[in-house]
Amino acid sequence: MNPTLRHIRHVLSENPVTGLAFAGFAAILLLALFGPLIAPYDPLASNTDQALRAPCWEYWFGTDHLGRDIFSRVIVATRLDVQISLAAVALSFALGAPLGICAGWYGGRTDRMIGRVVDTIMAFPLFVLAMGIVAALGNSVVNIVYATAIINMPFYARMARAETNARREAGFVEAARLSGNGDARILAAHIFPNILPPMMVQVSLNLGYAILNAAGLSFIGLGVRPPTPEWGIMVAEGSAYIVSGEWCVALFPGLALMLAVFCFNLLGDGLRDIIDPRRRT
Amino acid sequence: MNLLEIERLSLEFRTRGGTVRALEDVSLAVGKGETLGVVGESGSGKSVLSFAVMGISDAAATVTNGAVRFEGLDLLGDGRSALDELRGAEMSMIFQNPRVALNPIRMVGKQIADVLSRHAGVTRDQAKTRAVEMLAKVRIPDPERRARAYPFEMSGGMCQRVMIALALACSPKLLIADEPTTGLDVTTQAAIMDLIGDLARESRMSTILITHDLALAAERCDRIAVMHAGHVVEVATTAELFAHPRHPYTAKLIATTPRPGVGLAELEPVPGALPDLRGDLPSCRYSARCERRQEECADGPLARLIDPTNAHLVACRRPL
Amino acid sequence: MIAHLILRRLLGAIPSLVAVVVVTFLLTRALPGDPAAYFAGPAATPQAIEEIRHKLGLDKSLPLQFVDYLGDLARGEFGQSLTTGQPVAQDILARLPASVELTLAGLILALIVALPLGVAAATRPGSWIDHLARVVSTAGVSLPVFFTGLLLVYVFYYLLGWAPAPMGRLDLFTSAPRTITGFFLIDSLLTGEFATFRAAAAQLTLPALTLALFSVAPLARMTRASMLGVLSSDFVRTARANGLSRGTVLVTYALRNALLPVVTTLGMVFSFLLGANVLVEKVFSWPGIGSYAIEALVASDYAPVQGFILTMAVLYVTLNLLIDVLYGLIDPRVRIEA
Numbered sequence: 001m002n003p004t005l006r007h008i009r010h011v012l013s014e015n016p017v018t019g020l021a022f023a024g025f026a027a028i029l030l031l032a033l034f035g036p037l038i039a040p041y042d043p044l045a046s047n048t049d050q051a052l053r054a055p056c057w058e059y060w061f062g063t064d065h066l067g068r069d070i071f072s073r074v075i076v077a078t079r080l081d082v083q084i085s086l087a088a089v090a091l092s093f094a095l096g097a098p099l100g101i102c103a104g105w106y107g108g109r110t111d112r113m114i115g116r117v118v119d120t121i122m123a124f125p126l127f128v129l130a131m132g133i134v135a136a137l138g139n140s141v142v143n144i145v146y147a148t149a150i151i152n153m154p155f156y157a158r159m160a161r162a163e164t165n166a167r168r169e170a171g172f173v174e175a176a177r178l179s180g181n182g183d184a185r186i187l188a189a190h191i192f193p194n195i196l197p198p199m200m201v202q203v204s205l206n207l208g209y210a211i212l213n214a215a216g217l218s219f220i221g222l223g224v225r226p227p228t229p230e231w232g233i234m235v236a237e238g239s240a241y242i243v244s245g246e247w248c249v250a251l252f253p254g255l256a257l258m259l260a261v262f263c264f265n266l267l268g269d270g271l272r273d274i275i276d277p278r279r280r281t
Numbered sequence: 282m283n284l285l286e287i288e289r290l291s292l293e294f295r296t297r298g299g300t301v302r303a304l305e306d307v308s309l310a311v312g313k314g315e316t317l318g319v320v321g322e323s324g325s326g327k328s329v330l331s332f333a334v335m336g337i338s339d340a341a342a343t344v345t346n347g348a349v350r351f352e353g354l355d356l357l358g359d360g361r362s363a364l365d366e367l368r369g370a371e372m373s374m375i376f377q378n379p380r381v382a383l384n385p386i387r388m389v390g391k392q393i394a395d396v397l398s399r400h401a402g403v404t405r406d407q408a409k410t411r412a413v414e415m416l417a418k419v420r421i422p423d424p425e426r427r428a429r430a431y432p433f434e435m436s437g438g439m440c441q442r443v444m445i446a447l448a449l450a451c452s453p454k455l456l457i458a459d460e461p462t463t464g465l466d467v468t469t470q471a472a473i474m475d476l477i478g479d480l481a482r483e484s485r486m487s488t489i490l491i492t493h494d495l496a497l498a499a500e501r502c503d504r505i506a507v508m509h510a511g512h513v514v515e516v517a518t519t520a521e522l523f524a525h526p527r528h529p530y531t532a533k534l535i536a537t538t539p540r541p542g543v544g545l546a547e548l549e550p551v552p553g554a555l556p557d558l559r560g561d562l563p564s565c566r567y568s569a570r571c572e573r574r575q576e577e578c579a580d581g582p583l584a585r586l587i588d589p590t591n592a593h594l595v596a597c598r599r600p601l
Numbered sequence: 602m603i604a605h606l607i608l609r610r611l612l613g614a615i616p617s618l619v620a621v622v623v624v625t626f627l628l629t630r631a632l633p634g635d636p637a638a639y640f641a642g643p644a645a646t647p648q649a650i651e652e653i654r655h656k657l658g659l660d661k662s663l664p665l666q667f668v669d670y671l672g673d674l675a676r677g678e679f680g681q682s683l684t685t686g687q688p689v690a691q692d693i694l695a696r697l698p699a700s701v702e703l704t705l706a707g708l709i710l711a712l713i714v715a716l717p718l719g720v721a722a723a724t725r726p727g728s729w730i731d732h733l734a735r736v737v738s739t740a741g742v743s744l745p746v747f748f749t750g751l752l753l754v755y756v757f758y759y760l761l762g763w764a765p766a767p768m769g770r771l772d773l774f775t776s777a778p779r780t781i782t783g784f785f786l787i788d789s790l791l792t793g794e795f796a797t798f799r800a801a802a803a804q805l806t807l808p809a810l811t812l813a814l815f816s817v818a819p820l821a822r823m824t825r826a827s828m829l830g831v832l833s834s835d836f837v838r839t840a841r842a843n844g845l846s847r848g849t850v851l852v853t854y855a856l857r858n859a860l861l862p863v864v865t866t867l868g869m870v871f872s873f874l875l876g877a878n879v880l881v882e883k884v885f886s887w888p889g890i891g892s893y894a895i896e897a898l899v900a901s902d903y904a905p906v907q908g909f910i911l912t913m914a915v916l917y918v919t920l921n922l923l924i925d926v927l928y929g930l931i932d933p934r935v936r937i938e939a
Contacts, residue, residue: 120620124914127876129624132910135898136631212745216880219747220895235748239884242751243766245759254748262743269739337841340726369844376842382835384854386861386932395853396843431933447843 008274018270024263031075032082039072043229055248062248064237066227070248073229074256080230081260084141085210088148089203096153097199100160101187105168111161118154126151130213134222144223148213152206159202163195197275201268208264215257231257282353283310284487285334285372285455290347292333299559303329304511307347311455314485316478318498318519320534321508324555327491330508331457335374336364351455370400373448377460379440383432389443390416390428393450400451415446419476438469445476452484459491474501495538499523507531510555510566517593527593527600530567565597573599606929606936614922621914626670629907630663679911680904684897689908693890697912698783699770700889704878706786706805707812708870715817716863719824720856723832734821741818746877750811750884757807764807765800767885775800808885815877816870820863827862831855857931864928871920875913 031038047067055062061070103114121129133147164187167173176190215232218224224233231253238250292304304326311317319327332338334349336356344357351372354360360367376382384392393412397403403411409428416424419442432440441461448456458477462470478501481488492498498505499519506516507528515528526532533551553570556562563569563579571578578598585596645653654660661669673679679689722734750767757764765772770785778788778797785801831837832855840854879891886892890909897905929935 116616116620119617120624122872123617123621123918124624124910125872125875125917127873127879128910128913128917130876131879131894131898132625132628132906135903135906136628208743215745216747216876219880220883221899232745232747235745235751239747239751242755243759245755247755247759250748250751254745254751257745258743258748261745262740265739265743335842337838365844365846367844368842373844374842376835376839378835382839384836384840384858385934386858387853395840395845395849399843399845399849431937433934434937444839447839 017266018273021263021266021270024259025267028078028082028260028263031078033079035075035078039069039075041069041072043068043073043076044227045069061252064234064249065241068227070234070252073234074231074252077229077231077234077253078256078260080141080224080228081211081214081232081257084145084148084214085207087145088152088210088214089206091145091149092152092206093156093199093203095149096156097160097192097195099153100157100162101164101191101195103157104161104164105183105187105191107165114157114161118157121150121154127213127216130217131220131222134217139222139225141223144214144217147217148210151213152210155202155206156199159199160195163198164191167191167194201272201275204264204271205268208261208268211257211261211264284313284315284352285309285311285489286348286350287330287334288348288350290330290333290349291345292329292338293343293345294339294341295343296341301558302511302562303342303558304333307508307511307513309506309513309516311487311489313454313487314481315504316481316488316490316502318502318505319489319491319508320493320495320498320505322551322555323493324510325508326511327493327508328459329511331374331459331489331491335368335372335457336361337368366400369396369448369453370451371453372455372457373451373453374457374459375441375444375448375461377463379444379464380432380435380437382444383440383447385432388429388431389435393428393443393447396447396450411450412446415450416443418449418480419443419446421446436469437465438473441465441469441473442476445473445480449480449486453486455487455489456481457489457491460493461490462492462497495534496540499538507534510562511558512566512596513594514567514596515594521593525593525601527595528567528597529571529573529601532601573601575599603926603930603936607926610922610925610929613925614918617918617921618915621911621918622671622674623667625907625911625914626667628910629670629903630666674911679908682897682905683902684900684905689904692893692905693908693912696888696890696893699887700878700882700891701916702784702786703805703808703881703887703889704812704871704874706809707878707881708816708874710809710813711816711820711870714813715820716824716856718817719821719863720828720851720859722821722825723828723859724851726829731825734825738818738822738825741814741816741821744815746811746815747880747884749814750808750881753807753811754884765803767807768804769886769888770804771797771800772804808881808887811881811884812874812877816874819866819870819873823863823866824859828855828859831859834858861928861932864924864931867924868921871917871924875917 045068047063050063050067053063053067061074064070064073099114099117103111124132130144130147130151133150134143137143137146172194173186173190176186181189211231214223215230215235218230218232219236221236224230226233226237234253235250235257238246238248238253241247241249287307287309290304290307291302294301294303307326307330309317309319309330319330321327329338329342333342333344334356338344348358349356351360351367354363356364356367383389390409390412393415394405394408397408397411398405401408401411413424413428416427421427421439421442427435427439432443435443444461456477461477462473465473474497477488480486490498490502495505502519504516504518505522507514507522507530509530515522515526515531517525517527522531523535526535530551533549537550551570556566556569565571565578568574568578575598585594651660659666677690679693681687682689682692685692718730718734718737722728722731725731754764754767758766771777775797778785778792778794778801781788781791786798786805789795789798789801836858837850837855840850845854878889879895881887882889882891883895890912894906894909897903897909
């Protein structure tokens with residue numbers, strides 16, 4: 001068996017939770033792909049006769065104030081939440097990684113300018129900045145993606161900068177330079193593949209944060225609009241019924257959100273173990 | 282009676298990779314006012330031994346056998362509870378890399394005062410005054426001002442003086458100096474060793490000097506114990522050890538030590554490396570590196586040839 | 602030396618403040634809604650709107666508008682709120698203490714739990730408390746703060762009846778204490794109104810707990826990791842070799858050093874905390890600046906939103922400044938090199 005696979009197997013046997021996280025991740029992706037096919041009811045169809053029912057055989061998770069099936073809504077919402085967070089994380093990776101690599105590679109003025117941009121973003125409490133960006137760009141799902149991407153960008157830029165900086169003098173870089181490669185080629189073909197593994201850990205941890213952030217924004221009424229099923233907005237709709245004891249409207253989407261984020265975080269920790277067993281905390 | 286007696290001490294580290302048998306059957310004694318050198322390559326168990334004596338071993342370490350007696354008190358048995366009171370008061374220790382061995386965010390005077398107010402039964406104010414006196418005693422200029430300095434404001438040599446002040450604050454009977462000059466420049470090294478020697482003589486304090494530097498031990502110690510892979514392989518007075526080394530390892534070590542009249546090119550390193558201390562080991566752990574090895578060296582109890590006239594002790598079946 | 606350090610940090614915070622003001626200004630210009638149209642009223646002709654636009658200086662170039670904006674900020678002029686009809690600055694000042702009290706209470710609660718938990722986990726690696734700390738660290742960062750808030754309300758208000766209704770800082774039957782600091786807990790103690798203190802504490806408990814649950818994770822994680830590092834350091838070994846008592850070794854030697862990275866983490870924690878604060882204020886109808894901003898957002902009333910973002914950012918820069926100074930107080934290396 002090849003050593004990488006053996007190492008992965010060793011890490012998985014040491015910490016079975018990581019295996020669970022991978023399984024959970026697969027389940028989330030499957031739900032995102034096939035959710036609408038699995039859902040027993042139309043997530044938008046209201047049926048006021050059946051409003052606010054507790055979980056039962058017909059309605060596994062109960063129904064909300066408009067009599068919509070919560071189970072179907074939670075399942076269908078997976079796609080939108082996963083889409084938002086994947087898109088946001090991909091975007092912040094695509095923005096942050098090149099900036100960070102350039103800052104770490106060229107240093108000097110480039111580094112200072114990029115550092116200034118990153119520091120400016122970090123000077124705000126991130127969620128508040130995201131609120132401001134969505135308010136300014138307009139209240140839409142796409143703008144939630146942009147806002148989430150912008151507030152996550154500094155993490156990638158800083159990490160890419162540090163990792164690039166650490167490898168600037170490495171032997172393989174020197175070898176590539178001596179064999180006549182230009183900067184662009186060294187960065188793309190040698191530096192980037194080398195800093196990718198630690199960045200993937202960040203991506204996985206960030207997916208969870210991106211979902212939380214997007215759900216938080218829709219919870220306060222930004223981005224996703226009712227009646228679209230989305231976990232954050234469903235919790236918001238359910239929040240009015242908590243004080244009168246109708247718990248299932250908010251509970252199930254909240255749990256789904258929590259499980260998804262938990263899964264991404266465990267996955268990140270697990271990836272970190274696989275990539276660097278020493279950094280375990 | 283000896284001040285410190287280590288008797289057949291064995292110690293293991295239980296790690297994920299297996300059990301490391303770091304010390305096996307180690308016996309040593311230190312008399313009052315005596316300076317004992319413990320020499321060996323790094324990894325030979327010198328520091329592990331000193332930590333075990335002080336009772337500050339790593340959590341993964343387990344003593345599997347043996348006794349450590351300080352003034353007759355068994356520190357691993359009945360005397361265990363007294364160890365807290367002894368450490369820093371009756372026996373203390375100085376370490377290598379003094380700059381990181383001091384608390385980086387506490388004034389050095391306060392660090393000395395901490396030890397005094399713990400052991401000497403003095404008030405905080407008295408402790409402060411005595412801390413300044415201690416700094417003067419280890420020949421630090423302007424001790425009043427230096428007491429208010431932080432380790433990062435001082436040179437390595439100054440920090441080692443502070444370490445000595447810290448260790449000697451309560452006039453201990455035993456000082457363990459673990460590579461006290463490593464990381465210091467050469468002139469500072471001599472000054473530090475002189476200081477330790479002078480202060481030890483003044484108060485008839487016993488000293489264990491742990492070093493990989495045989496020349497340093499030769500210069501400063503009354504007796505020398507040679508360690509290899511967790512075993513004590515030879516103990517003798519300094520003069521005897523250098524005149525008549527009996528263990529092949531000792532002989533090799535001496536051959537690697539620079540000395541007057543021998544060119545650097547003639548020095549040869551000890552062949553081979555320390556064995557992995559996990560799993561099964563031959564009874565003589567040097568046998569794999571030894572040119573005089575015979576079949577019988579691998580098993581059976583380790584020979585102890587004792588020369589009663591000058592207490593020369595060797596753990597070898599075929600001594601030189 | 603401390604004064605020197607503070608001065609240096611103040612100067613160091615200026616670029617952040619400038620950045621914050623510029624970004625807020627740009628966001629302001631991008632915000633939808635035309636102030637000129639608003640001030641002109643619904644019946645105004647395009648010509649009248651144009652006139653007002655000129656009067657407000659909105660037809661000037663962007664740099665000139667920025668200068669005007671700076672002038673407004675200097676005079677504490679944040680515009681007028683459509684929803685409350687009050688100047689935004691006045692609204693925010695009135696609501697800020699509620700937000701700050703909540704955030705600080707959450708942080709203090711979190712520290713009370715996280716520090717001992719992290720220390721206990723680090724001193725007994727592999728024990729049940731270590732595992733607990735691990736679970737808390739991973740689970741804690743996965744909790745959507747608005748969801749945990751609702752769960753707490755359901756359990757402690759609806760099911761158990763221990764907590765009061767999640768309706769702001771005081772129940773209907775208690776009146777606010779005389780304003781001294783604006784913090785109800787402190788003001789009620791200062792004025793000796795103990796019944797008010799109890800009512801305010803009861804209202805504060807659940808939202809503060811929600812914030813604490815959320816920020817315990819990063820703090821406990823960092824405390825554990827940095828304590829583990831410090832405990833295996835050479836100077837802790839020295840302290841043990843000198844026979845210092847377990848308490849002295851653990852607190853004076855290990856913990857004080859281990860706090861340095863924890864203090865650094867506080868910056869990130871505050872960033873999350875101030876954001877989470879907005880959500881928690883909505884869940885508990887807390888009359889702070891977060892719920893003020895949400896109400897304004899929903900009503901497309903943008904002047905309060907601008908004021909809110911700027912206030913939060915300035916608050917955050919200030920907190921980071923305090924963190925820097927605190928770091929300097931603990932670490933002489935920073936203080937003396939300053």
